[in-house]
Amino acid sequence: xxxxxxxxxxxxxxxxxxxxxxxxxxxxxxxxxxxxxxxxxxxxxxxxxxxxxxxxxxxxxxxxxxxxxxxxxxxxxxxxxxxxxxxxxxxxxxxxxxxxxxxxxxxxxxxxxxxxxxxxxxxxxxxxxxxxxxxxxxxxxxxxxxxxxxxxxxxxxxxxxxxxxxxxxxxxxxxxxxxxxxxxxxxxxxxxxxxxxxxxxxxxxxxxxxxxxxxxxxxxxxxxxxxxxxxxxxxxxxxxxxxxxxxxxxxxxxxxxxxxxxxxxxxxxxxxxxxxxxxxxxxxxxxxxxxxxxxxxxxxxxxxxxxxxxxxxxxxxxxxxxxxxxxxxxxxxxxxxxxxxxxxxxxxxxxxxxxxxxxxxxxxxxxxxxxxxxxxxxxxxxxxxxxxxxxxxxxxxxxxxxxxxxxxxxx
Numbered sequence: 001x002x003x004x005x006x007x008x009x010x011x012x013x014x015x016x017x018x019x020x021x022x023x024x025x026x027x028x029x030x031x032x033x034x035x036x037x038x039x040x041x042x043x044x045x046x047x048x049x050x051x052x053x054x055x056x057x058x059x060x061x062x063x064x065x066x067x068x069x070x071x072x073x074x075x076x077x078x079x080x081x082x083x084x085x086x087x088x089x090x091x092x093x094x095x096x097x098x099x100x101x102x103x104x105x106x107x108x109x110x111x112x113x114x115x116x117x118x119x120x121x122x123x124x125x126x127x128x129x130x131x132x133x134x135x136x137x138x139x140x141x142x143x144x145x146x147x148x149x150x151x152x153x154x155x156x157x158x159x160x161x162x163x164x165x166x167x168x169x170x171x172x173x174x175x176x177x178x179x180x181x182x183x184x185x186x187x188x189x190x191x192x193x194x195x196x197x198x199x200x201x202x203x204x205x206x207x208x209x210x211x212x213x214x215x216x217x218x219x220x221x222x223x224x225x226x227x228x229x230x231x232x233x234x235x236x237x238x239x240x241x242x243x244x245x246x247x248x249x250x251x252x253x254x255x256x257x258x259x260x261x262x263x264x265x266x267x268x269x270x271x272x273x274x275x276x277x278x279x280x281x282x283x284x285x286x287x288x289x290x291x292x293x294x295x296x297x298x299x300x301x302x303x304x305x306x307x308x309x310x311x312x313x314x315x316x317x318x319x320x321x322x323x324x325x326x327x328x329x330x331x332x333x334x335x336x337x338x339x340x341x342x343x344x345x346x347x348x349x350x351x352x353x354x355x356x357x358x359x360x361x362x363x364x365x366x367x368x369x370x371x372x373x374x375x376x377x378x379x380x381x382x383x384x385x386x387x388x389x390x391x392x393x394x395x396x397x398x399x400x401x402x403x404x405x406x407x408x409x410x411x
Contacts, residue, residue, distance in 0.1 A: 002110035004029035004036045004388070007098065008117045009058035011040035011048060014283045015220065015255055017199060017312040018117070019048050023284070024198040025114065026052055028384035032392065034112070039101040047283065057101035059093055062117050066090050087121035087153040095125030102129065102136075109135040112391055116141040120149045123157020127164060130171060137170045139391055141195060145309060146183045158188045165190060172394075177331045179308035193395035198384035199312035200319040212248040212274070213361045215325075216294035218287065219313045221256040221264060226300035226327075228260065231267050232350035234275060237357060244274040246361060250290060253277040291320055295368070296342075296360050299326040303347045306330055315382055321375040323367040325356045339377035341370035 006025055011018040026036035035053070042056045060066075069086035107113075113136050115126060123140075130138050140161070142149060149158070165171050173188060174195045175181040181192040221227045230251065238244050253264050268277060282290060291297075297317040307330050314332050317324050317340075324342035326332040333344050343360060345352040360367060 001033070001035045001108075002112070003105055003107040004032075004034035004391075005102070005105060005107060005111065005113045006036070006038045007113060007115040008038060008040055009094070009097075010061040010063075010117050011038060011054075012044050012061060013048060013281065014287075015281045017219070020284060020287070020312070021116070021198060023052060024200070024384035025387060028198070028388040029112075031385070032388050034388075037105050039098065039105075042097075055101050055104050057104070058097045060090065062119055062122065064090070066093065084151065084153055087151070090121045091123075091125040091153065091157075094122050095128045098125065098129045099132075102133065107133075107136060111136055113138045114141065114391060115139070116143065118142055119144060120151050120154025120157065123149070123154055124160055125157075127157055127160035130169065131164060134169060137391075139172045139174055139195075141174045141176065142184050142192070143176055143180070143310065145180070145305070145307075146187060149184065150187055155187070158190075162189050174395075176310045177308050179331050179334070180310075183308055191395075193390075195390055196386035197310060197312065197315050197382045198387050199315040200379060200383050212246050213296065213364060214248045214250065214294050215296045215298055215357065215360075216250040216252075216290060217298045218252045218282075218290055218294075219311075220281070221251070221253045221260050223257065223260050224302045224305040226298070226302065226347070226353075227251065227253075227256075228263055229300050229348060229350045229353055230298055231263060233353040233357065234272065236350060236354040238272055244272055247274055247357070249275045250294065251275065251277050252282065252290070253279050254281045291316055291322070294322060295364065296357075297322050297324045298353075299324055299332060300345055300347060300349075300353050301327050301330070301332070303327055303330055306332070315378070318371070318378045319375065319382070321368075321372045323360065323371045325353065325360060338381075339374035341367045341374060343367075 006022050008018055008022050011022055022038045026038060029036040037053045037055060039055050039057050041058050041061055044054060044056050066086050066089035068089055069082060118140055126140060130136060161171055172193065173190045174193045175184055176195050176197050178194050181194045185192040217227060217230050219225060234249060256264055297313060299311060299314055301311065306327060310331055314324060314326060314335060326336065326342055326344060327347045328344035336342055343356045345356050
């Protein structure tokens with residue numbers, strides 16, 4: 001039986017969407033007749049392996065630094081001798097770990113490798129390993145902003161992958177956002193396709209009885225996910241004459257950076273009774289319970305990070321028929337233009353966010369009806385089955401964009 005190998009060095013616990021993503025894809029790959037295998041972090045906790053064939057092999061996650069490079073980075077030299085040295089050393093270790101993991105799996109011809117957690121430091125390592133396995137069909141999914149691939153180490157990896165494709169290797173580059181695919185395609189001669197996103201929650205329970213409008217921020221407390229703006233907006237609403245009457249908030253507050261944790265601690269010291277903080281990472285069932293308990297999802301993410309990047313929380317919200325408050329002029333606004341329901345706000349603007357919260361409270365019924373009506377369209381585009389199907393068949397054929405025409409006018 002051919003293997004479907006999911007490469008995720010960051011699969012270690014339930015922080016982030018790694019477990020949800022990998023489990024969904026593995027399940028769909030099994031349904032498609034493959035042996036699904038996940039290559040994860042060497043210290044993955046036992047609970048994440050439940051229901052998965054997990055091979056713990058990677059010595060660090062994709063953000064981990066090599067110990068030999070840390071003195072350079074801590075000394076402030078984060079360009080050429082710091083970050084690039086780190087990339088080169090981490091890339092070497094990644095290739096060795098991947099090689100060892102694939103040796104354990106022993107994939108037969110017809111197997112597929114999906115590497116969906118990749119930065120510049122991993123590209124050359126992938127090329128090294130794939131060069132020795134010409135029968136392996138590889139899809140490399142690049143989900144981060146181009147700056148994370150556009151350094152000398154990343155360019156070197158892309159050039160090697162391009163040369164391998166010219167020689168006949170079956171290697172595809174992909175992203176999960178049309179905006180990102182267009183931006184990353186400027187870095188490489190290879191086509192960059194857009195893959196579906198498999199973040200779809202279990203079937204939603206019956207609608208909750210009427211009560212206070214329940215707004216939630218899920219997925220961990222990070223500044224780029226707007227947690228500081230959410231706290232500021234709650235304080236603004238609390239100071240208004242109506243206060244927080246008719247509103248309820250649940251904020252996932254785990255794994256915060258020191259500055260964000262300080263803000264959370266200050267907020268918790270005078271926590272309104274209408275607000276619940278969740279200090280620990282949530283496993284799959286607990287996360288989905290929190291998602292389904294909410295009426296509105298808060299996603300006021302920073303455009304500097306999420307202008308083109310995707311959000312698993314947004315897809316899960318739309319697939320669960322939940323309206324959202326999200327950032328304007330971003331991948332999230334593109335998705336809302338297609339299906340679902342919600343309001344768009346400028347990023348880093350607590351006053352606009354507070355105003356939007358009042359508006360969704362007034363328009364709650366209409367927004368929920370639109371979200372329910374758009375759910376089928378979300379699931380038709382985004383699912384683990386759709387992702388695996390595209391891995392097997394290739395990207396859908398799209399009409400070629402109109403060629404630009406330039407007019408030169410002379411007097």
